[in-house]
Amino acid sequence: MQAYDAIVVGAGHNGLTCACYLARAGLQTLVLDQYHTVGGMATTEELTLPGFRSDVHAFGFQFANLSPVPDELGLADFGLELIRPEINYSHVFPGGGIISMHREVEDTVASIGRYSKADGQTWRRLAGDFVQARDNIARWMNSPPASLADEIGNMARSPSGMEEYRAGLQSLRSWGMEHFEREETRLFIGGWACHVGLAPDDVGGGHMAWLFASLIQDLGNRAVKGGMHQLPMALAGYLDSQGGAIRTGVRVSKIVVEDGRATGVRLTSGEVIALSPEGIVASNVDPRQLVVDLLGEDHIGRDLVEKMRRYEWGDGYLVIYLALDGPVIYDAGPDAQSSAYVHASPPSFEYLARIYTECRSGRIPASPFMVMLNDSVIDPSRCPEGKAVMKVLVHNVPYEIGGDATGKIDGRTWDKVKEPYADYLIDYLTETYAPTLKRNILKRVVHSPVDIERLMVSAVHGTVTHGAILPYQLGSQRPLPELAHYRTPVLNVYLCGSGSHPGPGITMAPGRNAAQVMLRDLSALGHERTSAG
Known part of the structure; x- marks a missing residue:
């Protein structure tokens, strides 16, 4: 049985980034993921109809503009191509008002x-x-x-x-x-x-x-040509060029620990994949899953497990994926129609505050803050000619439903509520911002917070940030002070995902930062052994 120098759990873009740097340093590297493809929160799929490619979670290439990774790894050679739109985003208001951020x-x-x-x-x-x-x-x-x-x-x-x-x-x-x-x-x-x-x-x-x-x-509010999935695919291409390997459709159930060091990982199938004597494990899954499930109290201590159990996740999301018969027409006019990113809301802090009060009280918000992502406006390759693809991102909905602020939705489970709520939201967007939206819909797919968690186990409670963005869960306290520098109490197990500094979003930073820490630790260990010898 082959033993690997590095095993990365989770093939999201941070896990792949970490793996690329480890493989480039000469480590025999394997990446494992429970999903059917690489990418994690950065996948693109035909969720509605054939030929209509929707970014499942992440869309904008924003903070990644500050990353050295694409140049350091030459990702353009592996298919990464970015589109910079003329209009970065627009905010539309009821009655046809608009402000646009131009290039x-x-x-x-x-x-x-x-x-x-x-x-x-x-x-x-x-x-x-x-x-x-x-x-x-x-x-x-x-x-x-x-x-x-x-x-x-x-x-x-x-x-x-x-x-x-x-x-x-x-x-x-x-x-x-x-x-x-x-x-x-x-x-x-x-x-x-x-x-x-x-x-x-x-x-x-x-x-x-x-x-x-x-x-x-x-x-710029750039987009990845062909869909966000092209970023992890480019990382996977680079990893392959460095001799790294990826297995999808397999889930890690435990990190095997002996005498304070990881010796391998066990899959849900029972298969054990071994580490070499000085090998390392990097976790790109959410920090609770790593601490509580993959390591557990026996190896990481009761105190840390209890601290992780009180970790705050933040508010959930609901997503409506749309295949459209043609481009979206906005009351606000052509700048909105040329925008791949459209924020839609009344101009009022009181309006925003009410959403959070409703959500955090467990109620379905009456008028949530919605982002209309018109993917195909700047990237026609994502849908058939003359058609359009849109994702409506609904911020701040409760994971567990305790009430309804709309006054129109029955039910207290998302499986029962998500379609009527989506009807309500589409009607609202059509009446308030985009008069042709509803009649243009060819096919709709709705993912509730529960669906998002089912699809991606690290999307705890239907969130996509690996932990809420709070002052005590940032920087040297993310996810916890004891885990803040990508290291865990198990000497050769590390974190490399969005639950670590600098946090969520498409940045590639946690993966790259973690890899640098791992390689420095391995170098120091080698130096110590050489000196001792």
């Missing part, structure tokens, strides 16, 4: 300026702040997290440190009210906080909204 900042300033000239000028300044900070942000993202003591010390020594500390903790409402005079502008920028589950009054929402929006202004 050029001055065009964005003009779009904001239809509501407030002052807000347009403010955005020019805030977008410029990101350009000045970009290199530091990239270094922060693509390095292991600093300790809390170092982070605080560096901030205290910086002339602008206390102002940065304040800005990092501001809620979206506080930050938006400070910088912009119109509610439309506040929602145009602030909608990005919803992508990581931050309500208007949650700590850190203002900084997250600025970070998302200004990065997109600077580097």
